[in-house]
Structures are given as structure tokens and as C-alpha cells.
Amino acid sequence: MGKIRVLSDQLINQIAAGEIVERPASVVKELVENALDAGATRIDIEVARGGRERITIRDDGEGMSHEDALLAFEHHATSKLRVAEDLERIASLGFRGEALPSVAAVSRLALRTAERTAGGAAGGTLVEIHGGVIRDVRPIAWAGGTELVVRDLFFNVPARKKFLRADTTESAHIARTVTHYALAWPAVHFTLLSGTRRVIDVPPVRSLDERIHQLFGDEFLADMIPLNTQEEGVRLSGFISGPHQRRASTEAQYFFVNGRMVRDRLLATALSQVYRGIIPGGTYPAAILFVEIPSAEIDVNVHPAKTEIRFRQSWQVQTFIRRTLETAIRTHRPFASLADWTAPAEQPDTPAGEAVTGDPGSAADAVRQRVREALADFSTQPTSPMERRFAFTSVRTGAPDALTLSIDRHPETAAPPPVSGAAVKDTGRWQVLGQWRESFIVAVSPDELLVVDQHVAHERVLYEAFRRQLGERAVPRQRLLVPETLELSPAHREEMDRVANQFAAAGFEIEPFGSGGTVVIKAVPAMANRVEVELLVRDILDRLGDIGASFSIDEVQRRVAAALACHAAVKIHTPLEPEAMQNLVDRLLSAEEPTTCPHGRPVVLRLHIRDLEKGFKRA
Known part of the structure; x- marks a missing residue:
């Protein structure tokens, strides 16, 4: 007997479904596309347990006759194509005739539909299919349009079911899918109900920017x-x-x-x-x-x-x-990239800082103007060529508007435990000389010249301090005098719900406001008392977006701490007091990992005395 056999229809259907139905969001995608192709002006989606338990989609489209309702579950049965040439000018979202039979093959599905006619809706049809097998077909009273209820997704494909993520993760994928179609079809009313919570409710509008406002808020659009x-x-x-x-x-x-x-x-x-x-x-x-x-x-x-x-x-x-x-x-863009301009040559006839003639809207002219202003400031520094080349703020004089870092004045940045001793962490070795371009700290040790990026150095110090606070469950909290409201995208709102406990542990107090995607931020970690709270929260949600269902608390804490440190750290182009610079360098050397920031960027560049001697031909 030969080894090759023809597969059963049921197995063929399950294999075909594997290419189309990857997760609950795939079901929503296919059924929403069918509704849009049917001319729907309103599409309501309801999901339970991230779609694995139930997905319901109702539309007010043209509906189907009894005959079409049955044919719709046959593979490659479609109303969109007649001849091969139609593939080259396909304009509908669906056309293959595989979506409904594929979904029905891996779920318990019920279809209710009625074709809309000139005199109103005709009699409706109910079709029930379990695992690709028709269980019931009968006429029903139906007002028009179509409703599809998909239950127990992958009940007969356990290998596929075990790869589904947490309910909140699957809900976030569904929210993102619906958001896509809501953006592409602003004239259609979309609603999405996840459990008892209304995630999306966007009435029809006339333009894309109005739909963006509905989904993401004014600040995103601005x-x-x-x-x-x-x-x-x-x-x-x-x-x-x-x-x-x-x-x-x-x-x-x-x-x-x-x-x-x-x-x-x-x-x-x-x-x-x-x-x-x-x-x-x-x-x-x-x-x-x-x-x-x-x-x-x-x-x-x-x-x-x-x-x-x-x-x-x-x-x-x-x-x-x-x-x-x-x-x-x-x-x-209010500034140009380096490729947009070249360094200005000496122009003795033009006073430094004078406006450059030309189109005031030109980005290149704007950059040249800022360069001249910078040169004007630079001219107040030592005037000899050699002094000008190496000028930086002295630790003896400081800068008049210098910022004093508070990294040693708050309990959230208490000194780290003693570090066992590699010589590189001997804090007595580095002496700060000054600040260059208000961005880099220049220091020396007995054998090295060192340049420290003040932003990433402060980032490393704050990151480790916050990780210790999280580990000890002792994160100081700062209540906001005026709570801030934040409009979240549907996917971000699902993400917020998923990691709500981790946000609370990190010192945030965030509560939902109304039935949409708006939340109210009432408190933040004390370390974040000088940051833009909205940008910080959005950044954290972005960083957590790709964490799977079995996420570790440590990984969440790591990403939250990295985001907080990045936002709270002193920025470049910020003058620092001498004490703050020495303090920052000392704290950096006491860090567990002083060589890189939490994102992997280098903190310090070193030039050893041997390299200097080689450069001056003294070696």
C-alpha cells in the first residue's frame, strides 16, 4: 500500500486555517474586512478573555441571502472574483474566499444574517458550525446586516491554543487591529468592548485628523x-x-x-x-x-x-x-542635519551674532545663525587660539547658572552598598577639572585623562538607585499638586491594565477617568519630580509593549527604571556646579556597572598617559 494519502477535509481546513488565523486578532481582522466589504457604516466588536472565549462582530452591512450564507463557508467561494484578470484590479479587502471557512474550522461559530432589500430586511438565516462541521441551518427573524459569534477559538487545535499570550496581551492586539481599520475608514462607526470595558467608541467623522483626535487625542496630533x-x-x-x-x-x-x-x-x-x-x-x-x-x-x-x-x-x-x-x-524641522550645511569660514565683515540675510524660513540659514551666536558666546572665552581650543568651565569658578545635582540630597539616591574592590572603582582616583560644552565632565586620574558624558553617567546612577528602591519596595512617592490627565491609545490602555501592579510598585498612582482611554496621574516616583510626566508614562508603555504573557517582574522593573532614569537624568548643554560634577563622578565610580548606561551606551572615554606619550613621540 502506498504511503501518500489524501487528507480529510477537516484536516485540510485546519491546515488552511493555520495560515490565516494566527490569534484572536486575526479573526477580528478577517471579519471586520468582511463587514467593510459589505458596506457597513457601523461595526461593533465584543471580546471575552482576549478573544479566546468569545468574539462577537455585528455590522449593518448588506447582509447575505440564505444561499450565500451557506456558500460563504465553502473554500474559495467569493463574490469578488469572476476571472483571473480580476486579481489585477482587486479593490476589496477580501477576495480569496478563505476567511470564514478557516475561522469556522478552529472554533464554534454562529452566523446570523439577513439580506437588505428595497423593502427592508428579508427573512434571516442562522448557520452554526463547530470545528468545520455544520451543526444547524435554519431561518430566523433578523433585522438585517450580519452577526458572527466565534467561541472557543482553537478548541480543536491545542497545539495552536497553547501559544496564545495572556488575555490582556491578546486584547491589546485586537485593539491595535481595530485601531488600524478605524484609521483607514473614518466614515465608519467602530466600537470595541473588551469584557465590560469600552476600549474604542469612535463615531463617524469626515477626515483622518478627526479620527486621530478620537483615538489618540489632541497632543498626539499636534x-x-x-x-x-x-x-x-x-x-x-x-x-x-x-x-x-x-x-x-x-x-x-x-x-x-x-x-x-x-x-x-x-x-x-x-x-x-x-x-x-x-x-x-x-x-x-x-x-x-x-x-x-x-x-x-x-x-x-x-x-x-x-x-x-x-x-x-x-x-x-x-x-x-x-x-x-x-x-x-x-x-x-526647526533645525537641519549636519549634511545641510558646512562650517562657516571666517567672515570679518559680518559681526558675530548678526542675522544672516536670506529666506527667514530656511532651515540652513537658521542653523548658520545659531552657529554664529555660538561663536559669539565662544568669543568671550580665552582668546588665544590654543586657549580657545581647550576652554572649559573651571571647577574653581563654576558657571553662573549652573545646576546643582540633587543626586545625594534625596533618600531615593542614598549611597549604594560598598563595592568590592577593583582599582577602577577607587573614587579617590578621579579629579574633576571642569565641564566642556556644558555636556562633558573632564577629569584626570594619575594615569588617564577622562571625558564623562554627564547625561548617561547620571542615568546610570539614577537607574541603579531606583532598582534598589524597587527591590526593597521602598520607592518614595511624590503627589502632584495638580493631577495630570493622559489620553492613551487603545493598545496603550490595554498595556496599562496589564502592568498596573508594576506601575503602582514603581511609585505611580494612575486611575482610569471615564469610559475611554483617558487616565489621571495623581502621583509619581519622587525621582521623577522634575520630568514631563506624560512623556515618561508613554515611554514606559512603549518599552513594555513587546513583553510577552510570561513576563518577569524583574524585566518590567528594569525597563521602568531605565525609562525613569533617562527622563530624570541631567541633560546635555546643562551647566553644573563643581561640587555636582565631582559628586556625580564619585557616585558613578561606586556604581555596579559604571562603564555603560542602562541602554548600553558608553559613559566614559579614556586617554591613557601611554597614548599621549605615543602621540607626542615620547614612547
């Missing part, structure tokens, strides 16, 4: 740069963030091609390339990008889930997108 450019049949529209609004993850990036939600490497790469050198490594811009292109120029049939696409002329499209993004940033 920092975004609008786009709307067309070239050779390709249009790019939407919004991107300015250089100062950056995230710790790609959670705030939404890509669409012809209204279809996509995970596209071409768009992500173009965005990343444009922001390289503008925002720090390891951070990401926010972006809501829509590409409109003739259907014949893309292939949406790459994967059954239809989230991957191919551009026929990918290089030209990527070049257009990158050029459009670069132009938008350059136009709206």
Missing part, C-alpha cells in the same frame, strides 16, 4: 507632520512625527496600501532610513501612512492573510516615499 504628495500615479498621505516625538517601539506605526492594513518592509525601511541620525538609535517615530497606487502595480495575493504585499516597481516606490518623508521633515 506633534505630527501632515503628508499629501502624489507622483506618477502614486500618492502618499497621512502623518509622521517630528524629531522630538519618538517611541521605544513601533507601536505607533500604522501602514496602509489602498486602504488595506499591511506589515510592509518597504514602508518600514523607508521610514527608518529617513529618521536615521535624526532620532537616537533604538527609538522609533510615530507614523500613519497611506499609499494609494493602481491595483495593477501591486500583488496582494502573496499570503492568505493579505497583510504582505509586493510592489511591481518597489525601488521607485521606496525612493518616492523616502523623498517625500525627507522633504516633510526638512520643511517642518
Whole structure:
């Protein structure tokens, strides 16, 4: 007897479902697309236990007849295609005829639908399917539109079910999926109910910016740069963030091609390339990008889930997108990159600090003006060429507006336990000479010249102090005189619920406000009393976004501490008192890991006496 056998229909359906239904959010995606293709103007989604227990989707679309309701569960049965050429001009979200049978193959599904006619809704149809097997088909009274109830997802595929994350994680994925479609279809009313909580409720609006306001709030929109450019049949529209609004993850990036939600490497790469050198490594811009292109120029049939696409002329499209993004940033950015200008030559006829003639809106002119102002300030320093080259603030005189660091004045930064003794941590070895460019501390030891980045050094000190507080469950809390309200995206709200206990342990007091995504911040860790609270909380949520269901408390604490230290640390271009500089250096040398900041960047650059002697040919 031969070894090759034809698989049963049930097994075929389960294999096909594995390509389309990855998690509960995949079910929501497919069913929402069906509702949109049916012309729905309102789509209501309800989920229980992150969608693994129940997903209900109702729409007011055109509905289905009795015959179509049965055909919809047959593989490759679709109303979108007739001939092969239709694939080249497909405009609907769904077209393969695989979504419903795939979902029905791995769940207990009930469909209620009625076709809308000129005289109102006709009689409805109920179809119940368990694990791909039809259990019941009968006529029912139904007002019109369609309702799908999906229960016990993956009940018959335990291998797939065990890979689902925590309920809150799956709910966050669903919220992000619904957010995508709400952005792409602002004229449609979307609601999302997770358990008893209303996560999304966005009535129809006329424009994308109104929908962004509904989902993310005014502050998010205020920092975004609008786009709307067309070239050779390709249009790019939407919004991107300015250089100062950056995230710790790609959670705030939404890509669409012809209204279809996509995970596209071409768009992500173009965005990343444009922001390289503008925002720090390891951070990401926010972006809501829509590409409109003739259907014949893309292939949406790459994967059954239809989230991957191919551009026929990918290089030209990527070049257009990158050029459009670069132009938008350059136009709206108040400063230019180093590539936009060259160092000014000597100009004896132009007094230092005098305004440069030219277009006042030119970013390059603005930079040149700031350079001249800096040179004017610099001219007040020692005037000989050698003195000017090496000028820095002396520890004897300090700076008139210098900041005195409070790293040794608060209980949250009490001295660390004694460090066992490598010579590198002998705090008597380093003597601070001064501050250079109000950003770097210059110090010496018996054998070395050292340059310390004051921001990352302070970051390391604060990070270790806060980790000790968390470990000892003794985080001092500072109540805000005026509580701050914060509008969170649906995904961020789910993330906040998931790690609420860790936020409380870290010294935050945050409570929900109303039924939407608004929260009220009433208290913060004492170490954060000088930071922008909203930016700090958003940054923490971004940093926690990719932690899985089985996250460790230590990993959460590490990320919270890293975010807090980054925001609370003294910034560059900040003058420091001599005592503060010496204090910071001493505390750094007492740290457990004084060589890098919590993000892995170096803290100190060293120049050994041997290297100096070699440079002066004394070796």
C-alpha cells in the first residue's frame, strides 16, 4: 500500500486555517474586512478573555441571502472574483474566499444574517458550525446586516491554543487591529468592548485628523507632520512625527496600501532610513501612512492573510516615499542635519551674532545663525587660539547658572552598598577639572585623562538607585499638586491594565477617568519630580509593549527604571556646579556597572598617559 494519502477535509481546513488565523486578532481582522466589504457604516466588536472565549462582530452591512450564507463557508467561494484578470484590479479587502471557512474550522461559530432589500430586511438565516462541521441551518427573524459569534477559538487545535499570550496581551492586539481599520475608514462607526470595558467608541467623522483626535487625542496630533504628495500615479498621505516625538517601539506605526492594513518592509525601511541620525538609535517615530497606487502595480495575493504585499516597481516606490518623508521633515524641522550645511569660514565683515540675510524660513540659514551666536558666546572665552581650543568651565569658578545635582540630597539616591574592590572603582582616583560644552565632565586620574558624558553617567546612577528602591519596595512617592490627565491609545490602555501592579510598585498612582482611554496621574516616583510626566508614562508603555504573557517582574522593573532614569537624568548643554560634577563622578565610580548606561551606551572615554606619550613621540 502506498504511503501518500489524501487528507480529510477537516484536516485540510485546519491546515488552511493555520495560515490565516494566527490569534484572536486575526479573526477580528478577517471579519471586520468582511463587514467593510459589505458596506457597513457601523461595526461593533465584543471580546471575552482576549478573544479566546468569545468574539462577537455585528455590522449593518448588506447582509447575505440564505444561499450565500451557506456558500460563504465553502473554500474559495467569493463574490469578488469572476476571472483571473480580476486579481489585477482587486479593490476589496477580501477576495480569496478563505476567511470564514478557516475561522469556522478552529472554533464554534454562529452566523446570523439577513439580506437588505428595497423593502427592508428579508427573512434571516442562522448557520452554526463547530470545528468545520455544520451543526444547524435554519431561518430566523433578523433585522438585517450580519452577526458572527466565534467561541472557543482553537478548541480543536491545542497545539495552536497553547501559544496564545495572556488575555490582556491578546486584547491589546485586537485593539491595535481595530485601531488600524478605524484609521483607514473614518466614515465608519467602530466600537470595541473588551469584557465590560469600552476600549474604542469612535463615531463617524469626515477626515483622518478627526479620527486621530478620537483615538489618540489632541497632543498626539499636534506633534505630527501632515503628508499629501502624489507622483506618477502614486500618492502618499497621512502623518509622521517630528524629531522630538519618538517611541521605544513601533507601536505607533500604522501602514496602509489602498486602504488595506499591511506589515510592509518597504514602508518600514523607508521610514527608518529617513529618521536615521535624526532620532537616537533604538527609538522609533510615530507614523500613519497611506499609499494609494493602481491595483495593477501591486500583488496582494502573496499570503492568505493579505497583510504582505509586493510592489511591481518597489525601488521607485521606496525612493518616492523616502523623498517625500525627507522633504516633510526638512520643511517642518526647526533645525537641519549636519549634511545641510558646512562650517562657516571666517567672515570679518559680518559681526558675530548678526542675522544672516536670506529666506527667514530656511532651515540652513537658521542653523548658520545659531552657529554664529555660538561663536559669539565662544568669543568671550580665552582668546588665544590654543586657549580657545581647550576652554572649559573651571571647577574653581563654576558657571553662573549652573545646576546643582540633587543626586545625594534625596533618600531615593542614598549611597549604594560598598563595592568590592577593583582599582577602577577607587573614587579617590578621579579629579574633576571642569565641564566642556556644558555636556562633558573632564577629569584626570594619575594615569588617564577622562571625558564623562554627564547625561548617561547620571542615568546610570539614577537607574541603579531606583532598582534598589524597587527591590526593597521602598520607592518614595511624590503627589502632584495638580493631577495630570493622559489620553492613551487603545493598545496603550490595554498595556496599562496589564502592568498596573508594576506601575503602582514603581511609585505611580494612575486611575482610569471615564469610559475611554483617558487616565489621571495623581502621583509619581519622587525621582521623577522634575520630568514631563506624560512623556515618561508613554515611554514606559512603549518599552513594555513587546513583553510577552510570561513576563518577569524583574524585566518590567528594569525597563521602568531605565525609562525613569533617562527622563530624570541631567541633560546635555546643562551647566553644573563643581561640587555636582565631582559628586556625580564619585557616585558613578561606586556604581555596579559604571562603564555603560542602562541602554548600553558608553559613559566614559579614556586617554591613557601611554597614548599621549605615543602621540607626542615620547614612547
